[in-house]
Amino acid sequence: MEQHLYEPVHEEFRDLCRRFLTREAVPHHDRWEADGIVDREVWRKAGAAGLLGMDVDPEYGGGGQQDFRFNAVLDEEIVAAGCSGLGFGLHNDVAAPYLTDLTTDDQRKRWLPGFCSGDLVTAIAMSEPGAGSDLAGVRTSAVRDGNSYVLNGQKTFITNGEMADLVVVVVRTSDQGAHGVSLVAVETGAPGFSRGRRLAKVGLKANDTAELFFDDCRVPAENLIGTENHGFYHLMGNLPRERLSIAVAAVAAAEKLLAVTLEYARSREAFGRPIGKFQHNRFLLAELDTEVTIARTFVNHCVAEFNAGRLSVTDAAKAKWWTTELQNKVADRCVQLHGGYGFMLEYPVAKAWLDGRVQTIYGGTTEIMKEIIGRGLGL
Amino acid sequence: MEQHLYEPVHEEFRDLCRRFLTREAVPHHDRWEADGIVDREVWRKAGAAGLLGMDVDPEYGGGGQQDFRFNAVLDEEIVAAGCSGLGFGLHNDVAAPYLTDLTTDDQRKRWLPGFCSGDLVTAIAMSEPGAGSDLAGVRTSAVRDGNSYVLNGQKTFITNGEMADLVVVVVRTSDQGAHGVSLVAVETGAPGFSRGRRLAKVGLKANDTAELFFDDCRVPAENLIGTENHGFYHLMGNLPRERLSIAVAAVAAAEKLLAVTLEYARSREAFGRPIGKFQHNRFLLAELDTEVTIARTFVNHCVAEFNAGRLSVTDAAKAKWWTTELQNKVADRCVQLHGGYGFMLEYPVAKAWLDGRVQTIYGGTTEIMKEIIGRGLGL
Amino acid sequence: MEQHLYEPVHEEFRDLCRRFLTREAVPHHDRWEADGIVDREVWRKAGAAGLLGMDVDPEYGGGGQQDFRFNAVLDEEIVAAGCSGLGFGLHNDVAAPYLTDLTTDDQRKRWLPGFCSGDLVTAIAMSEPGAGSDLAGVRTSAVRDGNSYVLNGQKTFITNGEMADLVVVVVRTSDQGAHGVSLVAVETGAPGFSRGRRLAKVGLKANDTAELFFDDCRVPAENLIGTENHGFYHLMGNLPRERLSIAVAAVAAAEKLLAVTLEYARSREAFGRPIGKFQHNRFLLAELDTEVTIARTFVNHCVAEFNAGRLSVTDAAKAKWWTTELQNKVADRCVQLHGGYGFMLEYPVAKAWLDGRVQTIYGGTTEIMKEIIGRGLGL
């Protein structure tokens, strides 16, 4: 079904992404999975290729395109290439707006050139062992001490956590619940900042999800991002973009799973005919194809609305939960259609099933999305 | 979520429809349900108001708008008003193209003025007791005899069947399976044409679904619509429009059910608070709201693509099954949310549940839609 | 699959039930549906045949069998015969224990002979317009005045409400929430007791569900059933039996729907073969057959446990929601398998779909069942 979202310039960028991934990521990804982390170098290569900071001001080396479609294209291609270790989406889609919209001129000058060149990998650390869904419950504290903030506490499940040169840390600067949260940038080398174990995960094996520790960790006061005690609202303002990013990846993942499985269902034979020809399977694939088409139509509409500044918190929540639940359903059904092969790690369908499972969890769980939508309905 | 399909001119037409229904249909609908049929007069009033033949050439009294959005608006408003007895959708969305696109000049002059004025109510008779899903299996025969066709056979489940002045009858003119099917117009008064029982249905109580009998029924040869033995292809060409029409009504029905139930869930109390505030119900309503938003986005995209001549048979099939299954799910969940009241006929939610059940059945069942989509996938 | 619950004596009773229904109910049921109520006489005939009060002491004319399997057999046969107008289940399974276990000798003498002969039809009135799920919220009051109780308030959705000679009314006798509820028997002719409209329902058309009004309604103090202010606990004690009764009917309904639809799927042809041979339908029927078998196994286990005095409130809640949700799923899928015929009232599948919809609502909604189970899990 024709969609009319992307224009030729985006398709050119897609080509660029695809060539980059084929050359710089795909051949190394198995090794990265074994290592549990990607090569540091691939970030710099991505920067050089123009894949980091597409919407950052050209004065800092960014692409200067206020158009989320470029982000979406890169997210889609990373998924299509199966390069789930690359945390570019976190960097471009999630971290970027904090660094571009909430920062001072000075901060921008310090951070954005590295952000765009790949010299400064970013992470954003909200979740703690005791506070995931309940963001307002974070306990990592930052206390002003002269010209510094002194941080104490722990973060967990941080994407790019081990490699990140700059982590936007959500801290408590006052005990006023949601009104006492701030964002502070912690850079590699800050005294009292250490990283814990690389976490052993079900999927996303090449991504360095990590624990972070702050033990009287001292950072300059000018590392505050945005307004003190307004961190919660800064987060709220940016979460729709994060959720849209996840939704875009979810639809791309579902499309790829479906394509791979259609191919399999057309060629694998049982009882003398392609397994896709059995009506149960034909109907199942028709059902998945329908829902993927619908998801694609919806997420594209969301991207267009986001670009127009109209994507509400509720809309983003709808896109996030529905597409990621669909992704998981598609993955599960596609594993089943592969029979025993679906249980073998070497099959892309197995890896996609593993990688995808977290999508309904991070960035706000399905349950939290429904809370948000329900409240929007006045319930 | 903003949708951008309709323009001011459509919203004006919506107002017109709404006022018409409030005045001419809503006050009578209960009586029509008891009667099992609407007043003949409401058709002429609709014609006068410009609600019939919006895309028929103005030379015949039509609206002259080659824009399915007008059809969609009327379909939506009929659903919103709960006037399920009005078979205008069948007339405007389903029958119209047969009479405008496949007819001779002469036929258009005979039929279209009445079509637009409401003097000529139409029906389309495909299904037979022995052939519903399997259209190519129709057995009602039409044999050329001099300047006439002589029809023998039976049709069933024909919407507007009792009231229709002109029925487009799908007949067998040769024994070549799908290649031997033709369309013949049978008008009231044709010798050998009679109507059977008005069928007692689960819902759509005010619509005259009927059986039709052809017993050596003789019609002039010039009542052939389109090309002899090409009837199956004529049908295939027009089914996407029929299915889109059903999908539009499905989304409107789901939207209305949700609105009514949200209202109920906000005001009905149990255990000291609105039942919509219980998290299970809040999540359920959030889920339904999400899926209805997604369905709305998709069906609007389909309408736009249809207008642009790009809605494929497969796309229409996707829209048809998914939105009607959603409608049924929404209806069922909304009945449940009404508790005992959901089982009482006087509650709109009960009526909507009853009326809606047939949507996954007529116009091609969900199963047939999946067959079509599956074949489109090469399975 | 063999089940081993019923013994020859129950199968003999089944025969008796079946013959009774075939003779005394089936031939009249269509008329009863049109009337909205069954003939008063059928109750007396049932009494004479031994179908009322199977577990009431023989001294009052009962069967004297402390064995719920007899109740279950009758419930199953009523469902199998499609005689949904007969409120015997309410009488035997729901009302009986209040009259046998909580009553004084005197009360038993007054009421049980009529209960068993069919001269005294019973109902139980818990629900009010403002309190359905939230039983502890009933507001109908009973104030002690000398040797009488004076009742004020309204009940709604009362099964057998119009015909009942004795209604066990749940009243408020103190304002202590759940601790201020009592049960009072109100008999036909009590001053200030009147019945409202016979409610127009989606299904169960032959059953007289009604509103009841108490307007300074005066009943003798000896009409108190059980202990004053202990009504809530009396209800809690008996609800498992009510829910088991509903579950038994649900499984019987699902079995019948499946049998009817299997028959249909084997004989109805499309595209040259029985529709049940299409793999999608074959799988669907296999799935339904599996779940019905499982439900049967479970409900039989519950009946055996109930007989042994071991069926917990939680177990009954599980049986109630799961089997009734299954019944609705089976009904919905079977309607779909009937194509257009599934929407025609004359088809048993349509009627079963309509009758069954209330099963997840009355006797405690699915949601309330999950609350109960959830609390049992310490959540």
Place this chain on the structure above:
Amino acid sequence: MEQHLYEPVHEEFRDLCRRFLTREAVPHHDRWEADGIVDREVWRKAGAAGLLGMDVDPEYGGGGQQDFRFNAVLDEEIVAAGCSGLGFGLHNDVAAPYLTDLTTDDQRKRWLPGFCSGDLVTAIAMSEPGAGSDLAGVRTSAVRDGNSYVLNGQKTFITNGEMADLVVVVVRTSDQGAHGVSLVAVETGAPGFSRGRRLAKVGLKANDTAELFFDDCRVPAENLIGTENHGFYHLMGNLPRERLSIAVAAVAAAEKLLAVTLEYARSREAFGRPIGKFQHNRFLLAELDTEVTIARTFVNHCVAEFNAGRLSVTDAAKAKWWTTELQNKVADRCVQLHGGYGFMLEYPVAKAWLDGRVQTIYGGTTEIMKEIIGRGLGL
């Protein structure tokens, strides 16, 4: 809910199993997972403890109990202990009957003592790269040559494949489709018999699933098991027992997942209260608890029927697909309830989700089960 299947003697055996696993398997399982295979020694220890061949004649060192409840107890305890690497279920439940019921006296004497002592680990090799669901399509051939069979072909996905001392290989001995299949025992050391890669799987990491190759592999003719060309019927006769075994494990896995997650949901807090107290989660857990109770009731009934010789092929198919689909649903929901922790390998819920996914695939896929049931319905 009380179940009444097991008697004290089974509970004693359960204690034995539990102590054995705690001592001999649990402490080593992580290492076994890293190794991709369990220690050879644990089999001998299990034999010594009486956990192998519980229903084998004592004359060969077996337990002599013709009672599948002992098998079920061991299966349950292995699941409860999380020791998915132990292929005892395959040995005791699946392979045993081939060796006890179809063998000659001589064969029994050769194989059963080792079978019971753990010196002879078994596997059964049906699946081939080109024939999984379609067992009648196996191509591995066995040609009689003098006093030997000469095997050529390949098997894949063979549980215990690497460790097995004796593999029951399904071979083609004639080209008559299902009528040309035989069973031949291939022992370690047979010339031309080799093993391929240990397959990298999504779960069951400690089990040595392997490929087997037969390259002019020569085995004595007396290694034929059962009747030549009757292999397909031998398999059909034993598959219900295999499927029952899988169903028993599925229910045990679901019970364990639920217990672990209930514990988690009671203690993990968000927004100031245990996450299990949020109604959505409470209802979800109530739903899962209901279905697990129902599954337990059903599988126990199946075990009792199996012991009585009454479990039909259809019944076993019902138990297999329904309980394994339930297991997967429970696992998926429990992962979600764990939030980010559900994606961490160190959490048992994650491992259970991974291990369980294959249950709807091996032993006959869900789809094949539905085929079997559907055919049993005459469809």
